[in-house]
Amino acid sequence: xxxxxxxxxxxxxxxxxxxxxxxxxxxxxxxxxxxxxxxxxxxxxxxxxxxxxxxxxxxxxxxxxxxxxxxxxxxxxxxxxxxxxxxxxxxxxxxxxxxxxxxxxxxxxxxxxxxxxxxxxxxxxxxxxxxxxxxxxxxxxxxxxxxxxxxxxxxxxxxxxxxxxxxxxxxxxxxxxxxxxxxxxxxxxxxxxxxxxxxxxxxxxxxxxxxxxxxxxxxxxxxxxxxxxxxxxxxxxxxxxxxxxxxxxxxxxxxxxxxxxxxxxxxxxxxxxxxxxxxxxxxxxxxxxxxxxxxxxxxxxxxxxxxxxxxxxxxxxxx
Numbered sequence: 498x499x500x501x502x503x504x505x506x507x508x509x510x511x512x513x514x515x516x517x518x519x520x521x522x523x524x525x526x527x528x529x530x531x532x533x534x535x536x537x538x539x540x541x542x543x544x545x546x547x548x549x550x551x552x553x554x555x556x557x558x559x560x561x562x563x564x565x566x567x568x569x570x571x572x573x574x575x576x577x578x579x580x581x582x583x584x585x586x587x588x589x590x591x592x593x594x595x596x597x598x599x600x601x602x603x604x605x606x607x608x609x610x611x612x613x614x615x616x617x618x619x620x621x622x623x624x625x626x627x628x629x630x631x632x633x634x635x636x637x638x639x640x641x642x643x644x645x646x647x648x649x650x651x652x653x654x655x656x657x658x659x660x661x662x663x664x665x666x667x668x669x670x671x672x673x674x675x676x677x678x679x680x681x682x683x684x685x686x687x688x689x690x691x692x693x694x695x696x697x698x699x700x701x702x703x704x705x706x707x708x709x710x711x712x713x714x715x716x717x718x719x720x721x722x723x724x725x726x727x728x729x730x731x732x733x734x735x736x737x738x739x740x741x742x743x744x745x746x747x748x749x750x751x752x753x754x755x756x757x758x759x760x761x762x763x764x765x766x767x768x769x770x771x772x773x774x775x776x777x778x779x780x781x782x783x784x785x786x787x788x789x790x791x792x793x794x795x796x797x798x799x800x801x802x803x804x805x806x807x808x809x810x811x812x813x814x815x816x
Contacts, residue, residue, distance in 0.1 A: 502753035503667060505781025508793065513561040520558065525606055527583075531590045533602060534581040538567055543614040545576040546809050549607065551627025552579065553651075553783065555678040557586050562624055562650075562783050562797070569798040573806050575620075580606055582627065584682065592690040593720035594682065597626050597656055598733025600634035611643045618812055620805050621647040624783055625756070628652035629735045635746065636738025646808040647746045648801045651754055651783045654739075656730035659757045660709040668755045671782075672709060679712055680704065696720065736761070739768045747773045747804045749797070751780030775800075 521540040525533040536558040541547065548570055552560055558579040570577040583602050584594030595602070610619055621644055623631035628649040635647060653659035663672045680703050686692050687700040696719045706712050713726035723729040750762055762776060777785065785797035 500779045502751070502755050502779065502781045502784075504790075505751075505753075505779060505784030505786055506671070506755055507781075508786060508790070509561045509565075509784060509795065513565070513793075513795070516564070518564070518567065523578075525580075525609065527602060527605055529591070531583055531602075533583060533606060534586045535606070536579040536581070538571055538577045541576060541578070541610075541614065543617045545574060546618040546620060546805075547610060547614065548575050548577045548620045548622060548805060549603075549610075550577055550579045551603070551621065551623040551631050552581065552585065553625030553627055554675055555585075556624065556627070557581060560624075565795050565798040566622065566801055569802040573802050575802070575805065575809075582630075588685050588689060592686060592692065592695055594686075595630075596717050596721055596729070596733065597629045597653070598633055598729070598735075599721070600630060600637060603630065603634055604638070607643065618645045618809060619643055620645055620808070622650070622801055622805075623647070623652065624650045625653065629654060629656070629733070632735035632742065632746070632748075633733065633738045635744060636735065636741040638743075639741050640743040642744060644744050645812060646744060646805055648804055649746065649748045650785075650797065650801070651750060651756070651780075652735060652748065653757055653761065654734060654736035654763065655757070655761045656734045657727065658760050660713070660726075660730065662758045663756050664708050664710070671756060676706065676709070676712060680706065683712075683716060736763055736767065739763055739772060742769045742771050745771055745773075745808055747775060747801075749775045749777070749780075749785070749800065751777045751782070751785070753779055754782045756782045773804075 521537040523535040525535050563579055567577045582595030583589050621631050629652045632649050683703055698715050710726050713729055718726050718729045786793045787796050788794040
């Protein structure tokens with residue numbers, strides 16, 4: 498039963514128990530006057546390795562996959578911090594918000610951590626959109642990064658292919674659900690900024706947007722300096738950056754991901770020697786559940802943390 502790609506995708510979202518955690522909240526100020534909201538498992542003291550988590554589209558610290566991996570990180574003695582992408586949790590101070598290729602904010606946050614905790618190993622884990630952004634960033638930085646290791650889960654490595662795939666069949670359900678949240682954010686932008694002047698689009702037409710292609714053409718591309726949604730997708734798809742990644746990186750992906758198709762899956766000649774590809778037949782989108790509906794086993798969390806712990810062990814031996 499759990500081999501069905503839609504059950505894999507939907508089960509943890511709707512049925513995984515959610516337990517409110519206590520966090521140490523940090524407001525990180527960006528150089529352009531905007532801010533990021535960062536939620537730490539424990540107040541950072543530089544003693545434990547730090548794992549920066551990047552959520553997916555419309556995700557947050559409340560997302561079940563984030564909750565699950567934070568619990569596993571705690572058990573392994575690692576300090577997790579959810580870096581909410583710009584505008585993801587609270588209305589931000591600028592008309593634009595996060596997108597699949599916005600790496601500058603993440604670089605600023607990582608640089609600040611490196612300065613604050615110069616001897617503490619830093620790691621990254623990205624999910625879906627956050628994974629694409631993270632992989633693009635690592636490819637841009639090449640060897641010029643303090644990140645010691647990374648894990649990508651269900652990254653939409655070819656954004657145009659994903660925008661096409663999610664507009665077909667039952668996958669339209671996911672598109673509709675995600676667009677509903679994006680439209681709420683866009684309505685909020687109209688309350689705070691003169692968006693009609695900025696993007697030449699009337700607020701009353703927002704509800705007519707039916708696809709990611711339309712949303713990204715109307716809003717994302719225009720606000721972020723791209724000529725079109727097509728150019729945005731071309732420049733921000735992380736697949737082209739994989740050859741340049743110079744840190745140990747695990748890419749976890751499922752062949753049956755309903756958000757994308759098999760063109761997204763990189764071939765061996767498209768990745769650097771630092772990347773480990775783990776391709777599953779079943780797993781859906783950020784699912785990867787074993788067991789039964791009544792006794793599910795969320796093996797994804799353990800696999801992510803296992804990979805990072807192995808790297809911390811190697812670092813410890815070297816020192």
